[in-house]
Amino acid sequence: MLELVDLTKRFKQNEAVKNLNMFIEKGEIVGLLGPNGAGKSTAISMLSSLVEPTSGDVRYNNKSILRNPGPIREVLGMVPQEIALYDDLSALENLQFFGRIYKLKGKELQIKIAEVLEQIGLTDRKKDIVKTFSGGMKRRLNIGVAMLHDPEIIIMDEPTVGIDPQSRNYILETVKRLNEEKQMTVLYTSHYMEEVEFLCDRIYIMDQGNLIASGTKEEIKQILSSEHTISIKADRWNDRFIEKLKNNPTIHRVKVEDREITIVVPKEVNMFATLAKMAEEADLELRSVDINAPTLEDVFLHLTGRALRD
Template structure:
C-alpha cells in the first residue's frame, strides 16, 4: 500500500519557484529520503505534506487523506520532528511529552504508559525529570522523536534530524531511526544534505535540486546509473583533458568542475594507464589521479554538473531571494 502519493506538487513565493512540479510515491513502512543542498526545496516539500504550507498547484495524499481537503486527518496521522527545535526548555522531558499528549487528547492512563515506554526507547527515562535546557543537542533530538511518536502516527516526518550534531551523536540517532522503522513499521520521510545519512537510512532516495527531483531510486541503483567506477583527475589543463577524454568510446560520462575532471566508466584500473599515457603524449600535466566506486556525491555531480558543496553555496542566494519574496 502507498503511504504518500505526490503529483506535480508546486510551491511559489511571489514568482520564486521553491518546489517545481515534483511527483513521487512512498510505500508503507519505507524510509524515504529527500537529499539535496540547503534551499533545494526539501523543507518546503515537507511543509506542504504536513499541511503547514498550502501548495500553489498539484496534489498530495498522506495516509490516503488529501492534504488540501482533509488537513485535520493528515495532522492526526503524522508525527513531525522539525529542523528547528520546538521543545519548551523550561519544562522537563516528561512535561514536554505530557503537554503534547494532552494536545492530542490521549487519555491519562494511556498517555502515562506511552511516555514511559518512549522515553525508555530513546534512553531518556533516567532524565525524564530534568529540564530540557540542561539537555545536550543529541538528547533534545531524541526527545523530539519520542514526542513525535506519542500519538502513534503512521508516518513520521524528520526534517534534517541530525543537523548540527557531532558524528558520534549522529550515528547514535541513526540507530534509533532505523530501530523505529524496523520494529514499529513506521513510514519515515526524512530530509537531509548528508550523503552518508541518506545512504545508511533510506530504502529509496529522491535527489532534489532547485525545486526539481533529478533522480529517484535506491542508493545502489543511483550509483550504478552513472557507471561502474569514478576516476578524478586534477590538472591545470582540465578543459584540454576533458576534450581529449570525451572522445574515448569506453567513457560513459565525463565532466569538469573546479580543478578536476571526473570520469565515469567501467573497469577503471584497465584504462587509467591509457589516460595517463595519452595525457603525457599531449603535454597535459596531471597533478593527481584517484579511483573510487561511485558515491551519492558522484551521482549529484553527474545529474547536475556541480558538487553538493558548490550547489550549497548557490542555494544560499536562492534562499535569500525567497525570504525577500516572502517579506514582500
C-alpha cells in the same frame, strides 16, 4: 499510501516547488535529498497540510487531504527542523505537555512516555531541565515528542543538523530501529548523502524546486554506470602532472585536493597505465590509484555540476 501529484508552491515570484510527484508506501524509509533552498521543507509542509499548495494534490490512501486534512494529521508525526521544546521544563514535563495536546492522559500517557524515553535513550535524564541538554539530546527529545501518538508515518526535516557525530549516529540507528521494529513509515530529509544512503530504500533528489532524480539507491547510482571515479594519492603534486590530467581528453573532471586527486573517466577506459606514464613524465611518485564505486554524492555532482554542500 501517500502521494504528491504535480505539486507546486509559489511564493510571489519564487517557485519553491515545481510540479513535484512523489509516493511513499507503508513501511518504507524514503529519503528526500537536496541542498539548502531546494524546496524540501516546503514540500513536506504541503504534505503534512501545514502549507497550502499553489496547485496539485496530496493524497493519503487515495483521498485528497487538501480540503480534509484530518486523516493525515491523525497518523503523522512531524519532527521539525527547529527544536520545538520548552527549555525550562524537564524532558518528562515536555513529553507530558505534548502528550496532553495529543489527548493522551493517565496511565496511557505514562506508559507511552516511558516507551518513548527508552527509544530515544533519555530515560536516565528524564528529570533534567531541557536547557541543560546538548543539541543532540534536544533533537532526540524532539523526535520523542513526534512519536508520542504512535504515528503511522514520521516526517523528519533534517534532524541531524548541527549536532555531534555520536548523537547523529544514535538518531540514525533509532530511525532504522523504529522502522524495523514498528514498521514505521519514514520520510527523511537531509543534505547529507551518507545518511540517506545508510537509511533509505528509495530516494528523491531535489534541486531548485525540481525533482532531478528518483528511485532506489541502486537505480540512482546506475545514472553513473557509464563512468568511474578514480582517486589518485601522492604526498605532493606538481603542476606538470595536474596539467597533463586536465589536458587529457578522456578525463571528464579533475578535482585536486591536498593529497588526493579525483578524476572521472568513462568506465571502459583503463587508466592505470596512462596515469603511471603521466606520473613518470611529470617526475612524480604516486602512492595509490583506486577505482571508487559511485556514491550518491557523485550522482548529485553529475546531475547538477555542484557538490551537495556548496
